[in-house]
Amino acid sequence: MEKVDIKNFTLSQLEAHITGQGKERFRARQIFKWLYQQNTTSFAQMTNLSKDFRAELEKTARISNLEAEVVESSADGTKKYLFRLSDGNAVESVLIPDEDRNTLCISSQVGCAMGCEFCLTGTFRLTRNLTTAEIVNQVCAVKREEPVRNIVFMGMGEPLANLENVIGALRILTDPDGFQFSTRKVTLSTAGLVPEMAELGAAVTVNLAISLNATTDEVRDRIMPVNRRYPLKELLAACKAFPLPSRRWITVEYVMIKGVNDSLDDAKRLVRLISTFPSKVNLIPFNEHEGCDLRTPTQDSIDRFHKFLLDKHVTVITRSSRGSDISAACGQLKGRLDKVTAGSI
Ligand code: SAH
Ligand code: SF4
Numbered sequence: 629m630e631k632v633d634i635k636n637f638t639l640s641q642l643e644a645h646i647t648g649q650g651k652e653r654f655r656a657r658q659i660f661k662w663l664y665q666q667n668t669t670s671f672a673q674m675t676n677l678s679k680d681f682r683a684e685l686e687k688t689a690r691i692s693n694l695e696a697e698v699v700e701s702s703a704d705g706t707k708k709y710l711f712r713l714s715d716g717n718a719v720e721s722v723l724i725p726d727e728d729r730n731t732l733c734i735s736s737q738v739g740c741a742m743g744c745e746f747c748l749t750g751t752f753r754l755t756r757n758l759t760t761a762e763i764v765n766q767v768c769a770v771k772r773e774e775p776v777r778n779i780v781f782m783g784m785g786e787p788l789a790n791l792e793n794v795i796g797a798l799r800i801l802t803d804p805d806g807f808q809f810s811t812r813k814v815t816l817s818t819a820g821l822v823p824e825m826a827e828l829g830a831a832v833t834v835n836l837a838i839s840l841n842a843t844t845d846e847v848r849d850r851i852m853p854v855n856r857r858y859p860l861k862e863l864l865a866a867c868k869a870f871p872l873p874s875r876r877w878i879t880v881e882y883v884m885i886k887g888v889n890d891s892l893d894d895a896k897r898l899v900r901l902i903s904t905f906p907s908k909v910n911l912i913p914f915n916e917h918e919g920c921d922l923r924t925p926t927q928d929s930i931d932r933f934h935k936f937l938l939d940k941h942v943t944v945i946t947r948s949s950r951g952s953d954i955s956a957a958c959g960q961l962k963g964r965l966d967k968v969t970a971g972s973i
Pocket of ligand 1: 748783784786787839841882883913
């Protein structure tokens with residue numbers, strides 16, 4: 629019999645598993661605390677469980693883990709972790725330090741099927757979804773080395789295209805017996821899968837970010853093919869309906885691309901589009917990468933755009949590009965080693 633990976637279980641699933649084996653329900657909480665609060669890697673270490681029970685668990689279950697194969701450090705302190713998965717695929721996570729508020733950016737898929745024109749991950753297409761265990765194990769691995777305050781699902785993949793496993797991971801991240809992250813410290817970013825946004829909101833409490841990136845259907849259809857399925861009007865209605873944690877806002881990500889979406893007319897339209905829900909705008913200057921002809925706007929046009937929004941009382945920040953010297957910035961993750969770091973690969 630193949631052993632179950634215990635890290636694929638949310639607490640209630642683990643309770644069902646444990647009680648199914650004739651054990652007390654509260655044992656599941658004890659195991660959960662070992663896994664996510666103590667970051668324990670073996671049943672043998674779970675000393676508040678009887679020896680017999682530990683031996684039984686050993687027979688039917690396993691505790692999966694990820695270890696970073698490569699860790700690259702940027703001049704600005706950003707760290708990129710490359711994790712090899714058991715089937716040979718790889719994903720990346722990025723730790724962005726900010727005084728004592730480290731943010732960990734995690735991946736939800738190997739590659740991505742959405743095909744956004746500006747994103748390197750998208751050019752690799754979708755290989756497969758990550759399991760719940762593979763998602764939470766990115767957090768376990770990094771937490772062994774560094775404190776983590778915030779989690780953002782902004783690494784490789786479209787999290788809402790892997791909804792079930794992502795919801796499992798969100799439950800484990802925010803469970804008081806799991807990682808204990810406040811729901812205000814966890815943010816999921818989506819390119820705009822409208823039905824799944826509603827499903828997500830109904831299942832868990834989490835901060836939402838949307839990758840808007842354009843202010844007309846014409847441009848968005850072109851740079852984000854998902855818009856042909858769920859055009860702006862539907863996406864914005866889904867934002868308005870999304871049940872946020874109390875006193876929170878939707879983060880509107882807007883990758884600024886020269887000559888594509890960086891005009892003052894775009895800024896004007898953007899103000900109108902986001903006026904029906906509480907929001908904060910993150911302007912992200914396009915990170916250039918090989919094989920993509922798009923370009924970053926000049927600093928002047930980014931500043932002008934930013935100022936226009938400010939003058940209209942929109943809360944806006946222009947995100948500084950962290951980790952671009954190690955290809956760890958937004959849209960630069962590919963889950964493969966660069967030749968230069970991989971030596972012979
Ligand atoms: N698939 C989800 C989660 C990934 S987040 C989503 O798209 O929202 C990745 C973020 O980086 C998105 O906001 C995306 O718009 C942005 N991005 C992608 N490629 C980029 C690039 N080349 N430069 C800057 N930002 C980019
Ligand atoms: Fe996928 Fe997001 Fe990249 Fe688009 S921006 S290809 S949805 S990871």
